[in-house]
Amino acid sequence: MASLARLRLSRVTLVPVVFLAVCVLPFAAASPWAAPVLLLPVLAAVWVLRVGVDVDDDAITSRGLVGQRRVAWDDLAGIRVVRNARLRLVTSGGREVPLPVLRARDLPRLAGWSGGRIDVPAPPGH
Structure with a gap:
């Protein structure tokens, strides 16, 4: 499993x-x-030093102070933008996993890291 991106x-x-x-x-x-x-x-x-997000070929891993949550690409239903432009992964089961260091402005970068698994719509007027 090769790590594609690691954001801290x-x-x-x-x-x-x-x-x-x-x-x-x-x-x-x-x-x-x-x-x-x-x-x-x-x-x-x-x-x-610990909190961050890892994106690899199999999943997105959200790392907190004491734990981590891994969401496989097959289990990802979407991404939700919540208050203060923070991002949360939404699983196919409806569970939400916060992405601690990513904001809405990072969506294009996250889409690139995903290898085409996440699609970001173009801003209005483009």
Whole structure:
């Protein structure tokens, strides 16, 4: 199974995470009871590095912080655009799977990655 595309958040997103770590360090050092606050930047960094979408020959995989959902091309009924232009896969069973880093503006790119399995209508006037 060859991976065709792998989309993650930009590594530049780690800059605010480093800033958060620097900001919570004095608070966490002030008391042993505040040390768990250091987990916040660690979780944020893991989220930035983990969350994304993988598209391959067999399926689309949506990766979250702790899990992943794989939707085979044969099980894909469509794509729904929800609030804030976020995308969700709709399965043939009616289940919706969020695509965490993709927006409506990414639909043409997703259609290209799909190898013709997803069709994006042309904008009005074209």
